[in-house]
Amino acid sequence: MSLLNSIDRDHVLTAMETWDAAGGANYMLVRGGVSTHVLMHHGREYDAAAIAGIAHGLATGRTLTPADIPGxxxxxxxxxxxLGFDIRDDSPPAPQRVPGTRSSTPRAPRATTTRATTSRPRVAASDRVDKLCPTCFLALPATGICDNCA
Structure with a gap:
């Protein structure tokens, strides 16, 4: 029997009201919005594990942390x-096994340093700023002496 079997829909709705009253949206901001399982209800987003933990507290008197919840x-x-709620799963996709490999665990792709795989946009040589003035951060002329600070 799961710890969450004592929770019903009314407990979850009350937990969401409690979350909103306590400023739960700030909790998501403090955590960096890293919840991978998001409960969506009436245009609002909630951390599914946190809401389930609060709902468990309403049902049994013992609030669960996300680490206490099985799974x-x-x-x-x-x-x-x-219970009829909508959940958005933002978990990264599971790595897939490449056919023909010996290892049972997939390997991470090798990092390459070719220009085609770099994430920075390409900048034309004429648009690059070679040196900046350490005082005013303007581009230095070819003389190397800042026209603004000199």
Missing amino acids: GGAGASKHLVR
Whole structure:
């Protein structure tokens, strides 16, 4: 029997009201919005595991942390979906096994240093700033002496 079986839909709705009253949106900002399982309700977004933990506290008197929930955010999401809530899963896709490899765990792609794979946009040589004045941060002329600071 799962810890979350004591939660019903009314507990979750009350947990969302509690979350909103306590400034739960600020919690998401402090955490950097890193929740991978997001409960969506009436245009608002909630951390699914946190809401499930609060709902458990309303149902049983013992609030759960996301670490206490079996399966974490994914476990909370499954239970919330069973109760009729919408969940958005922002988890990164699981790495897929490449056929013909010996290893049972996929390897990370090798980092390459070719220009085609760099993430920085290309800048024309005429648009590059070679040196900046350390005082005013304007581009230095060919003389190397800042016209603004000299």
